[in-house]
Amino acid sequence: MTDSISIIVVEADADRAVQIANSLKEAGECEIQIISEPTALSRRIREVQPDVVLIDIENPSRDMLEGLALASGPMERPVAMFVDRSDAGLSTAAIEAGVSAYVVDGLRPDRLRPILDAAIARFRMFQRMRKELSETKRALEERKVIDRAKGMIMKARGVDEDEAYAILRKAAMDQGKRVAEVAQALVTAAGLLS
Amino acid sequence: MKATELSIGFMPLTDAAPLIVAQEMGFAEEEGLRLDLRRAPSWSSLRDMLSFGQVDAAHMLSPVPIAAALGYGGAGAPLSAVSVLSANGNVIGVSRALEEKLRALGHDFDFEDAGKAGKALIAATGQTLRIGVPFPFSMHAELVFYWLSALGFAVPEAVEVRTVPPPLMAEAIAAGEIDAFCVGEPWGTKAVENNVGALLLPGKAIWSFSPEKVLAVRSDWAETETSLTERLIRAVWRAGRWLGDPDSRMLATEMLARKTYLDLSPDLVERALSGRLVISSKGEERSVPGFVEFYHGAAGFPWRSQAEWIALRLAERIGRDPRAAALAARQVCRTDLYRRALQGTSADLPEASSKTEGALSAPASVPSASGTLILQQDSFFDGRVFEPLPE
Numbered sequence: 239m240t241d242s243i244s245i246i247v248v249e250a251d252a253d254r255a256v257q258i259a260n261s262l263k264e265a266g267e268c269e270i271q272i273i274s275e276p277t278a279l280s281r282r283i284r285e286v287q288p289d290v291v292l293i294d295i296e297n298p299s300r301d302m303l304e305g306l307a308l309a310s311g312p313m314e315r316p317v318a319m320f321v322d323r324s325d326a327g328l329s330t331a332a333i334e335a336g337v338s339a340y341v342v343d344g345l346r347p348d349r350l351r352p353i354l355d356a357a358i359a360r361f362r363m364f365q366r367m368r369k370e371l372s373e374t375k376r377a378l379e380e381r382k383v384i385d386r387a388k389g390m391i392m393k394a395r396g397v398d399e400d401e402a403y404a405i406l407r408k409a410a411m412d413q414g415k416r417v418a419e420v421a422q423a424l425v426t427a428a429g430l431l432s
Numbered sequence: 433m434k435a436t437e438l439s440i441g442f443m444p445l446t447d448a449a450p451l452i453v454a455q456e457m458g459f460a461e462e463e464g465l466r467l468d469l470r471r472a473p474s475w476s477s478l479r480d481m482l483s484f485g486q487v488d489a490a491h492m493l494s495p496v497p498i499a500a501a502l503g504y505g506g507a508g509a510p511l512s513a514v515s516v517l518s519a520n521g522n523v524i525g526v527s528r529a530l531e532e533k534l535r536a537l538g539h540d541f542d543f544e545d546a547g548k549a550g551k552a553l554i555a556a557t558g559q560t561l562r563i564g565v566p567f568p569f570s571m572h573a574e575l576v577f578y579w580l581s582a583l584g585f586a587v588p589e590a591v592e593v594r595t596v597p598p599p600l601m602a603e604a605i606a607a608g609e610i611d612a613f614c615v616g617e618p619w620g621t622k623a624v625e626n627n628v629g630a631l632l633l634p635g636k637a638i639w640s641f642s643p644e645k646v647l648a649v650r651s652d653w654a655e656t657e658t659s660l661t662e663r664l665i666r667a668v669w670r671a672g673r674w675l676g677d678p679d680s681r682m683l684a685t686e687m688l689a690r691k692t693y694l695d696l697s698p699d700l701v702e703r704a705l706s707g708r709l710v711i712s713s714k715g716e717e718r719s720v721p722g723f724v725e726f727y728h729g730a731a732g733f734p735w736r737s738q739a740e741w742i743a744l745r746l747a748e749r750i751g752r753d754p755r756a757a758a759l760a761a762r763q764v765c766r767t768d769l770y771r772r773a774l775q776g777t778s779a780d781l782p783e784a785s786s787k788t789e790g791a792l793s794a795p796a797s798v799p800s801a802s803g804t805l806i807l808q809q810d811s812f813f814d815g816r817v818f819e820p821l822p823e
């Protein structure tokens with residue numbers, strides 16, 4: 239047995255996979271294989287016999303890994319579910335970051351720790367990027383709706399843009415709602431009436 | 433009073449209905465609760481979300497908390513089943529190729545006789561059968577193993593069980609990765625709709641009243657948040673009662689089909705709720721009364737005997753001491769909490785907490801608080817019965 243830890247990363251997105259692999263290599267001596275096809279998962283894991291399998295929590299194929307815990311044949315290696323049982327803090331951190339790790343029983347915790355820490359940090363970054371992207375998208379969509387609502391008010395009441403926005407803002411404040419919500423309600427209602 | 437918010441995880445399946453209805457129809461609100469329903473990508477993620485406290489309660493496969501108690505699957509906190517959410521509701525389906533073979537052998541797809549369908553399937557299969565189930569610890573896996581081994585098929589040697597998440601089952605059978613599947617609705621119907629499979633049997637043809645999903649919470653949460661647990665049990669029980677009324681079907685269908693829940697056409701969702709399933713791409717329809725049950729026959733009652741049955745099947749397969757497994761399963765199954773929560777409601781609960789499983793070949797009345805509780809048929813297709821440990 240070599241000294242380096244053998245890791246399988248299950249990740250369909252090639253860019254993300256490379257980023258994960260790079261982070262792990264910085265964290266310690268390891269051999270990394272990337273699997274992008276869920277169909278090949280069980281077979282490849284049997285072939286490679288990795289020490290650790292890392293997979294995104296959002297990946298539905300993760301359920302396929304659960305059966306590994308039941309592997310009991312002489313050629314198969316027991317896999318501890320999730321991360322090291324003795325370290326609940328690490329498990330929680332992994333879950334919150336959105337990564338699950340399947341770890342072969344008997345892998346020394348001090349060897350595992352840096353690998354998992356690196357994986358967790360990388361997945362946290364992905365999660366932040368995902369969140370930022372969806373927030374940006376939402377902000378853009380809201381801006382569009384507010385613009386449409388402003389246009390309607392300008393037309394219906396013959397006011398300028400600033401005044402239309404002031405009307406929206408006042409309505410929002412009176413109702414305890416966000417400007418975007420009031421704008422959306424107006425756009426929806428107008429759609430029903432036209 | 434401001435409602436207490438509980439976060440609840442679910443998988444996109446028809447039998448998540450009691451949780452969705454509890455929130456949407458105001459049963460949760462009646463108990464001062466607001467359910468923040470979160471759709472999970474897979475059963476393992478849902479179990480971990482529950483174990484590590486990201487959700488307070490979850491829609492869960494009935495064997496998962498028991499498997500966790502036996503040390504299988506998940507390394508998180510111990511889990512408790514505080515109510516059954518639904519009985520039955522699965523289908524067994526086959527690929528188009530296997531469907532053709534079965535028809536060539538003269539099988540009529542009566543969607544009823546598990547013995548006949550099983551023998552035909554074994555005859556059509558040859559050496560090995562690749563069958564997809566949603567999770568290694570699931571009623572689906574248990575039903576398939578029970579059914580095929582009772583018919584003399586070499587289980588598990590000749591059965592290659594593949595784990596496929598429910599929403600991917602139709603794709604897996606289309607891609608030829610599996611020959612057959614056992615899955616919760618509407619995902620079997622989806623395979624028929626996509627022209628990639630035919631339905632062979634409803635799960636209830638194998639065991640006519642099997643506990644399918646449970647309401648699971650962390651065991652320590654059930655202890656420290658007694659009031660919340662009881663309120664949640666009541667809200668879910670009322671939702672089940674509402675779902676048990678055929679008049680609720682249309683509204684329930686529309687609710688479940690929504691984007692945030694199942695995100696599928698209402699037409700597909702409706703089939704399981706009405707028990708009228710289209711079983712093949714020829715459009716053949718079969719009617720299965722009680723295809724999925726949320727209320728009648730005390731469907732929500734967490735029978736310890738059912739938990740023991742699951743534990744013994746698991747223990748046998750993974751080589752554990754059966755008695756210890758049965759006792760562990762009893763700890764998981766919180767019949768006591770369920771009874772306490774429903775005290776003072778109109779729920780009629782059985783006097784016993786354990787029963788002989790498989791003894792009822794027709795509905796029968798059993799002793800209960802008001803003396804009129806009718807249990808549904810609960811027989812196994814091969815007529816065997818299961819005696820639990822004495823209470």
